[in-house]
Amino acid sequence: MTLTVPATRRILYQRPAALAEKSTHYCPGCGHGIIHRLIAELFDELELAERTIAVAPVGCAVFAYDYLEVDWIESPHGRAPAVATGVRRTNPDRFVLAYQGDGDLAAIGTAEIVHAAARGERFTTVFVNNGIYGMTGGQMAPTTLLGQKTTSSPLGRDASRDGFPIPITEMLALLPGVTYAARGTLVDPSSIGKAKAMLKRAMQVQLAGGGFSIVEILSNCPVGWGMTAPESMAHLAQVAKTYPIGVLVDRMKG
Amino acid sequence: MEVSPQMTVPSTIEGPSGAVGRVLTPVTTSEPGIDDGWRPLDIASERCKGCELCITACPHHVLALDERVVNRLGYHPVQLTDAAGCTSCVICARVCPDAVFTIYAPRKAVRA
């Protein structure tokens, strides 16, 4: 797509080239759209698109390969860190990105993410945490908050029956193989900017030859949460009380 | 509002089911007495899902859904209601999940 821009007009922002110009299947206001856009902006800024091999999850973002213009490999549910490991070990000079949701990463894929992190695998994981299983109709996730109502916790998550939410990124940050672990949020424009900075740092860690890097981004699910998109974004302030925002570890700093 | 021919964006957009859309003629603005085709932003209305995140985020409250229009996806797309009130702060583009916004530098910056 080319814009004809007269000389008097300077573009401050436009859709990144690495983002396919198509309408996405994501619900109106879904954070996946924002996160895809941030990644695409960074692909443009860091000139990564032609070097990237990305691994797609199972979840709402299963179609990520339709939206970000890089090579993509579909992964079975939860196995993205293992798939990314296979990619990284045999393609040392490529940029490797794994994109996962909370079910993919913290439920069925818990072993894979822990061991990829323990091995210090040099790829970057984007972990989209919206505390729910969107694709399959809004069931409880390992990161669902206590008291949160979902289709498989209709009376609200109850610790005695359903256990406690898992702060998986804190757990991963303990491992020496994890060079960078951070948690951002989409709650407001400023936070979106900070989340992008975290993604950039994670990518730079990989490019500099560091170990495992992960950015968890607190995101929304308007339909699953039964809220409007703006309400669901505002709700992220509540979510952040369970999952604090910030850089958990940066072992490459200084 | 004036529509200048050079503002038409020559692209087609594919939706998930292969639906092809054409970007609507973008919003333009002109200050009284000055017509140089400047406007603060373009909106790819065919891809807007009316989520209203931009409307909530806009600090100048110059965005609203255009309820006269239903786009190909079935939503009322967002529109700029007061071009003069837009400062090209880019906040709408930052929150947009569908990357519908193209933001241009404010007139003052361009003139200087």
Place this chain on the structure above:
Amino acid sequence: MTAPLDRPSRRSGRSLAGAEPEPAPERVLWKGNEAIAEAAIQAGCDAYFGYPITPQAELLEWMARRMPELGRAFVQAESELGAINMALGAAATGKRVLVSSSSPGISLMAEGMSYMAGQQVPMVLVDVMRGGPGLGSIGPSQSDYFQLVKGHGHGDYRIPCLAPASIAEAIALTADAFELAERYRTPVAILADGALGQAMEPVIPRFRNPERSTKDWACDGAAGRAPRVVKSLDLQPENLERHNLELQAKFREIEANEVRWAGESLADAEIVIVAYGTAARVARTAIQRAREGGLRAGLFRPISLWPFPSTALHDLAPRVRAILVVELSAGQMLEDVRLAVEGRCPVGFHGRMGGMVPSPGDVVTELRKLWAITEPSTGGAAAEDDAELGFDATMAEVWR
């Protein structure tokens, strides 16, 4: 316990240091697991992913030492689940990948195999079969036939399955497996068993590094070309059916071109044993003893379990008195034999389970029992000599 690094080089009697594969010496005494591993290395294997499980741990250990020597990828994964998915990732970027495991681990890999079949990604999986079901035993078995030969994971697909009956054959079939995998863009399985994996045999290793097929589909970074996606998902039923029809057409092509089997003493055989792998070796001894006793027995040995040599068996059946299937299982290949024979002659079965191996004496007894309860065939002599019995490369339509 001796350090694992010391054992292989003493046993195999060849120098294993150095960055490049060396030409093999004339004749070496080699453990099956290690021979298969080295065969894969010599076939240009870029990556190995695995998890320790008896009775194939030596394959992983050989790779653990050799692959880093050669600057190639080796990962002992956190589980077989991890290993097969690492393989999926590496293979989707166009690399030559080997994974090995044994029965319980193979079950874990079914998901990954289904994905790779749907994604049309080539790789080679070695199953050193052991007793089951469940944790079972570590003795040899052939009870994964259903699992692998019928596709392994969910969905409408098959994978070529090759069954070596000796270590020398295992070496040759490893190279063939990589070639098949890339030619047809499919996972390929090699079905060995604990006996073959653990046995040591003198072999003249005939390694082969098959030429690599053009990788116009691999996801290796979209530099200077449009991005690619390796996936198996399509939510539109019409599209997925079309994809499946393409897969089926591929399977028909494999059935037409890649059937392999071997026969021994078939030309004048009155009663034929159908067996593969270790069971075939037992059968060979049993046939020799049976012939010494005046019973004209022969061996029909499938080497490709899929595509199964159905046409050849179908043609053979009316010419013999009976067929005895011998397996280290409750009878899994037995079903494919019965399908191929289509009632044209009686089919009997002898099998052991749990890690037990049939003895040649028991097999001879079963041959005689089968002889006693069957009638001579009326289909005429099989052939003038074995050379007439090639394998029919064209799969008959009747098998659809």
